[in-house]
Amino acid sequence: MRLTLKIWRQAGPNVAGRLVVYAADHVSPDMSFLEMLDVVNEGLIKKGEDAIAFDSDCREGICGMCGLVVNGIPHGPDRGTTVCQLHMRRFKDGDTITIEPWRAKAFPVVKDLVVDRSAFDRIIAAGGYVSVNCGGAPDGNAIPISKDVSELAMDSAACIGCGACVAACKNASAHLFMSAKISHLALLPQGQVERARRVVQMVTQADAEGFGSCSNEGECEAVCPKEIPISNIARMTREYLRAVVRI
Amino acid sequence: MPSRPRSLDSSIGTKLLVGFTGFLLFLYLILHIGGNVMVFLGPDTFNGYSDLLLSNPLIIPIEIGLVMIFLVHIYKTVAMTLDNRRARPVKYARKKSAGAPSRKSVASSTMIVSGLWLLLFIVIHVRTFKFGPEYETASGVRDLYRLEMENFSDPITVVFYLISMLVVGSHLWHGASSALQSLGIDSQTWTPRILLSGKVAAVLIAGGFIVITVWAFSQGART
Numbered sequence A: 001m002r003l004t005l006k007i008w009r010q011a012g013p014n015v016a017g018r019l020v021v022y023a024a025d026h027v028s029p030d031m032s033f034l035e036m037l038d039v040v041n042e043g044l045i046k047k048g049e050d051a052i053a054f055d056s057d058c059r060e061g062i063c064g065m066c067g068l069v070v071n072g073i074p075h076g077p078d079r080g081t082t083v084c085q086l087h088m089r090r091f092k093d094g095d096t097i098t099i100e101p102w103r104a105k106a107f108p109v110v111k112d113l114v115v116d117r118s119a120f121d122r123i124i125a126a127g128g129y130v131s132v133n134c135g136g137a138p139d140g141n142a143i144p145i146s147k148d149v150s151e152l153a154m155d156s157a158a159c160i161g162c163g164a165c166v167a168a169c170k171n172a173s174a175h176l177f178m179s180a181k182i183s184h185l186a187l188l189p190q191g192q193v194e195r196a197r198r199v200v201q202m203v204t205q206a207d208a209e210g211f212g213s214c215s216n217e218g219e220c221e222a223v224c225p226k227e228i229p230i231s232n233i234a235r236m237t238r239e240y241l242r243a244v245v246r247i
Numbered sequence B: 001m002p003s004r005p006r007s008l009d010s011s012i013g014t015k016l017l018v019g020f021t022g023f024l025l026f027l028y029l030i031l032h033i034g035g036n037v038m039v040f041l042g043p044d045t046f047n048g049y050s051d052l053l054l055s056n057p058l059i060i061p062i063e064i065g066l067v068m069i070f071l072v073h074i075y076k077t078v079a080m081t082l083d084n085r086r087a088r089p090v091k092y093a094r095k096k097s098a099g100a101p102s103r104k105s106v107a108s109s110t111m112i113v114s115g116l117w118l119l120l121f122i123v124i125h126v127r128t129f130k131f132g133p134e135y136e137t138a139s140g141v142r143d144l145y146r147l148e149m150e151n152f153s154d155p156i157t158v159v160f161y162l163i164s165m166l167v168v169g170s171h172l173w174h175g176a177s178s179a180l181q182s183l184g185i186d187s188q189t190w191t192p193r194i195l196l197s198g199k200v201a202a203v204l205i206a207g208g209f210i211v212i213t214v215w216a217f218s219q220g221a222r223t
């Protein structure tokens, strides 16, 4: 396959960037999207040019490290997958593909397609933890929780923190990410101790980081590689109300 | 830990306020169309109903409440829209909706435009009707029927109203169900029903006012 790539190049955090056009002439449909970029980078390095910087780690959709906006959709056109799980057979010979980084004030570009997502770490540090010492793995049956609820908590816990929700949202809101973490802990007995404090502190932190608010469009849910639904955001609102009434 | 009043400034507090005020405005519109369809029952019933409303001593506090709800809705939505724009200073060169299950629509992407149009519309609408000419009927009540028929005999007014009703329909197409999600109301059973009812209500409200406008215009054309 021969493809035309329009890739965002930006030398560093506070310099202007622009879309640069590259020709990718030896693309196999069996390559993953990131392997395709690896091959483009080998070509650039051979020519003595600066390789395109992008994040990845596991390359099997579990770590949350990768993240590119492919033709206007975070993680590309497939539902419920990360961009490392996207394959070139999804494209046609002769296609032009635009590749951009996550765009949000709270996710500043470090270089090219790499953004700084430490704002998510600070949101977690503000409340996304359980401070009781749980000891060794307890007997599952000893924890007082029904199967339905534990599965709901597990669904929320599936969030890999990639930030695609922020990238997709027209408001660059972190509500889906936060609500997944808050739901995960609020639904479990272990999360009860900090339940009220957690939601208030995490929301306060996200607002301070410069993420936007939620307009209930649900683009976040549509791009989430773990298909986390926006019903979590409604739960976060209820948790917030409950917390504000109690403190 | 933020204090309670500050909680309403947070992104979730903002959602709660916008959702709450938006939902009350939506309920008001349902009452408003309910009253307005009485125009089909003739001048006596229509004027009698409006007199019943206006002579109620509670009408002043209710009107003040309505104005306050409006002001909060406008202030919060405008401030929130500006904040949300600041959250993405560099735009995408190419951006596309990811499709279902996203609820994104033309309506949801233009809430601030439809909202600001409605603000303009409401100012003109209130000036035309509430603060318009005070005709009196033979029985001494305000003749709003005559005022309505007069206004809607003018094609420019009719076109402005028809556009504005499409705009309110668009605002509510996304807004009616969105308001409940903003308030944290959601369940597997109810959310699909709420989403559908919101759209049906938007069409009924906008459609209802459009029918009234067109009907009033056709009445004028006949006489």
Ligand code: HEM
Residues within 6 Å of the ligand: A214, A215, A216, B015, B018, B019, B020, B021, B022, B023, B025, B026, B029, B073, B074, B077, B078, B081, B111, B112, B114, B115, B116, B118, B119, B168, B171, B172, B174, B175, B176, B178, B179, B180, B182, B183
């Ligand atoms: C008849 C008058 C109006 C009605 C019935 C109405 C109703 C609503 C409803 C039900 C919502 C959804 C609330 C939510 O998602 O939580 C909403 C949202 C909104 N309204 Fe209004 N509204 C009216 C007038 C206005 C005006 C005058 C403005 C002017 C600025 C405005 C701007 C907005 C905006 C920007 C949103 C979207 C908020 C978001 O992104 O989530 N509205 N409105």
Ligand code: FES
Residues within 6 Å of the ligand: A055, A056, A057, A058, A059, A060, A061, A062, A063, A064, A065, A066, A067, A082, A083, A084, A085
């Ligand atoms: S690289 Fe780990 S999820 Fe894509």
